[in-house]
Amino acid sequence: MKFFIDTANLDEIREAQDMGILDGVTTNPSLMAKEGITGEKNILDHYKAICEIVDDNVSAEVIATDYKKMVDEGKTLAKIDDKIVVKIPIIKDGVKAISALTAEGIRTNCTLIFNAGQAILAAKAGASYVSPFLGRLDDMGSEGLVLIEQLVQIYDNYAFETEILAASIRHNMHLIQCAEAGADVATCPLKVITGLLNHPLTENGLEKFLADYNKGKN
Ligand code: G3P
Secondary structure (H helix, E strand, C coil): CEEEEECCCHHHHHHHHHCCCCCEEECCHHHHHHCCCCCHHHHHHHHHHHHHHCCCCEEEECCCCCHHHHHHHHHHHHHHCCCEEEEEECCHHHHHHHHHHHHCCCCEEEEEECCHHHHHHHHHHCCCEEEEEHHHHHHCCCCHHHHHHHHHHHHHHCCCCCEEEEECCCCHHHHHHHHHHCCCEEEECHHHHHHCCCCHHHHHHHHHHHHHHHHHCC
């Protein structure tokens, strides 16, 4: 399973990268705005800075919503670095843009996926990744995990090469359940990644080991 971090915060990206467990980064316009990154040049420079930290898989989202502009914007983003994956929403022009960018060898991440039909279209268009938003479905009282399970089954039925990138992961159980369901990738905030470390028996056990070691020194 690949781990991506879902943030545009460079310190958090560095922290996850330093742990040696990071496979990529996902951003979106809301996450960029949260870091105060606005304006085309600043946004492009910020993607460049992220690419300097991680080894691969930096999702950069297009703002355009019509086919031609999406393709142009996708190409501009892809030129920043080979690590860029162009993130495109699942709308009709988006599907066309994914097909066109895929034909040119540019990797894409089809975002804002909320049902299996959308994910089938994205895979047919050749998206490298598809991003079902687990937490936002849960917010609406519809079980997000069921969508992940459906996608694993459907993509397996037809050997689609598109990877399932579980997104909008809010807590540790989301991440663990996605792993059980067979999602290829989980993207989540740093606190979910570091939260996987927590267990009181680990903390107590370590405290006792160190106390016993120190007793032996006297
Ligand atoms: O990767 C998508 C993610 O950023 C959405 O997360 O928590 O805003 O639903 P959230």
